[in-house]
Amino acid sequence: MKSMTLKEISGLKINKNPLSYIDVKTPEIKKNEVLVQVNACAVCHTELDEIEGRIKPIKLPVIPGHQIIGRVIETGSEVKKLKKGDRVGIGWINSACGKCEYCRSGFENLCPEFIATGKDVDGGYAEYTKINENYAALIPENFSDEEASPLLCAGAVGYRALKLTNIKDKMNLGFLGFGASNHLVLKMAKAIYPDLKLFVFARSEIERKLAIELGAYWCGDIQEIPAEKLNAIIDTTPVWMPIVEVLKNLKPNGRLVINNIRKEEFDKNYLINIDYPRDLWMEKEIKSVANVTFNNIKEVLEITSNHDIKPTMQIFNLDEANIALNEIKNKKIFGAKVLRIS
Numbered sequence: 286m287k288s289m290t291l292k293e294i295s296g297l298k299i300n301k302n303p304l305s306y307i308d309v310k311t312p313e314i315k316k317n318e319v320l321v322q323v324n325a326c327a328v329c330h331t332e333l334d335e336i337e338g339r340i341k342p343i344k345l346p347v348i349p350g351h352q353i354i355g356r357v358i359e360t361g362s363e364v365k366k367l368k369k370g371d372r373v374g375i376g377w378i379n380s381a382c383g384k385c386e387y388c389r390s391g392f393e394n395l396c397p398e399f400i401a402t403g404k405d406v407d408g409g410y411a412e413y414t415k416i417n418e419n420y421a422a423l424i425p426e427n428f429s430d431e432e433a434s435p436l437l438c439a440g441a442v443g444y445r446a447l448k449l450t451n452i453k454d455k456m457n458l459g460f461l462g463f464g465a466s467n468h469l470v471l472k473m474a475k476a477i478y479p480d481l482k483l484f485v486f487a488r489s490e491i492e493r494k495l496a497i498e499l500g501a502y503w504c505g506d507i508q509e510i511p512a513e514k515l516n517a518i519i520d521t522t523p524v525w526m527p528i529v530e531v532l533k534n535l536k537p538n539g540r541l542v543i544n545n546i547r548k549e550e551f552d553k554n555y556l557i558n559i560d561y562p563r564d565l566w567m568e569k570e571i572k573s574v575a576n577v578t579f580n581n582i583k584e585v586l587e588i589t590s591n592h593d594i595k596p597t598m599q600i601f602n603l604d605e606a607n608i609a610l611n612e613i614k615n616k617k618i619f620g621a622k623v624l625r626i627s
Contacts, residue, residue, distance in 0.1 A: 286311045288411035289606040292346045294338040299614050302607045303336045304349070304410065312407065312415040319367050319418055320359035321375065325430040326409035327352035327465070328601075328609045328622040329438050330523055331377075331546050335404055336610070339547040343404050350409030350624075351377040351402040352437040354430040357421075364418045372430075373421040376437040376582045379406050380417055394445075394576035401576070410606055412627055422582050425590035435465055435596040435621035436585055441577045443470035443519070444585040446544040447477075449572055450517035454478040459518035460485045461507070461531050463492040464613075465621035466521045466544060468499065469596055473585075475500055476592040484511050486518075486531055491619055495597065507531065515539060524549050528571075529557055529564075537567035544574045596621045 289304040314320045332349045334340045353375040357367050367373065379402040381393035388396050402408045402416075424433045443466040452458050458474055460467040463485050474481055485496035485504045493504040503511045507527045514536040520528050520543045532541060559565065588594070597620030601609045609622040 286412040287603060288348050289603060290346050290348050290410075291336060294343075294345075295336050296338060299333065299336055299611065301611065303610065304606055306604045309348070309411070311413050314359060314361050314415045316361040316363040317417055318361045318415050319357045319364055319373070319421060320413060320415050321353070321355040321373060321421070322358050323353055323355040323409050323412060323414055323626045325354045325434040325626060326350040326624045327434040327437070327439065328606065328613065328624060329465070330613055331438075332403070332610060333614055334547045339549070340404060344406065347404065348407040348409075348411045348414075349403040350411070351375070352434045352439070353402070353409030353414060354424060354434045354437070355414070366418050367421060372424045373416075374424050374433060374437045374582065374586070375402055375409065375414065375416050375421055376441055376577060377401055378420060378577055378579055378582070380420055391578065391580065394578045399576060409626075410603065410624065420579055422579070422586060425586060427590055427593065428595065431598060431600060431623045431625060432595045433586075434623050435469065435598060436589055437582060438577070439465035439596070439621055440469045440585045440589060441581045442466060442544060442574060444473060444588070445577055445581050446470065446519045446542045446574045447474060449542045449574060450519060450540055452478065452481070452517050455480045456516040457482045457484060457513055457536075459515040459531065459534065460496070461518055461520040461527050462522040463487040463489075463496050464521060464618040465596070467519060468495060468620055469594070470519060471496065471499055471501065472594045473588060473592070476594060477588070482513070484515060486527070489616060489618065495619065510534060517542065519544055521545065525557065529559055532559065532564035532569065535569050537569065539569050541569075541571045542574060543571065598623050600625050
């Protein structure tokens with residue numbers, strides 16, 4: 286099968302073509318797995334974290350991609366939930382142990398044996414992939430393959446971040462960065478909490494324009510200060526500086542939720558200066574998002590389907606994955622980027 290494969294870590298300066306367009310062996314399924322013909326796979330900043338070495342350990346060589354939409358074409362002998370022809374989605378959670386304290390309490394995203402798609406096992410930048418039937422989600426019919434793909438991570442982890450804000454209707458919610466994830470979260474927040482005021486901090490004028498089109502109450506650059514304080518802010522930027530800049534905009538008891546697996550290195554020319562009474566006092570807090578649960582994926586598919594929420598996106602062919610990744614690296618972002626594979 287055709288694939289875009291990561292053979293080695295490129296370091297912090299991604300080269301122009303970090304992935305190789307090569308033929309690899311089609312996966313062989315186990316008795317509890319299904320073989321999926323991949324139709325679409327969205328591109329995530331986490332792939333850059335893998336390529337540039339911020340996420341360790343990582344299986345090498347590996348086929349990246351964890352926002353996978355495809356059709357089941359073969360089932361293992363013990364598969365009961367799925368059948369040939371089912372359209373399914375595969376996210377970052379490939380499996381968890383199912384036995385530890387976290388799995389038993391619904392927090393398999395924190396499982397010490399968490400297996401990540403496209404990192405620990407091969408993912409969706411290929412014509413075929415495989416998955417345990419318990420971690421494949423059925424896709425609602427009102428989405429095309431390309432529309433559903435970003436919901437598997439940008440949507441699901443964004444939804445988890447939204448839940449962790451503890452936001453309620455008629456409050457003020459901020460979005461720091463406005464790419465694949467936060468533009469979907471804004472749409473979900475508007476649908477769930479119709480009287481929220483939505484504030485967007487983004488460096489890119491294109492992103493700010495999109496935010497206004499999608500209904501943001503206020504948009505500004507990262508260092509701008511809105512007239513109102515915020516109850517919560519969701520950060521999806523890849524670097525440290527923006528979160529330091531926006532802490533001062535939180536109300537007392539406000540929460541900043543950082544929606545990243547990794548942050549890029551500190552800019553040595555930028556002095557990190559958190560002012561405790563201004564930025565953290567009055568019971569403000571910072572919380573991180575770690576992975577997603579399988580239930581997060583099912584929930585976000587239900588919410589977006591019921592409210593007809595679809596991503597803004599750009600489409601690439603499989604062999605153009607390096608182009609999409611370099612555009613993300615160079616901040617050329619307008620919604621989500623999706624690979625159309627078959």
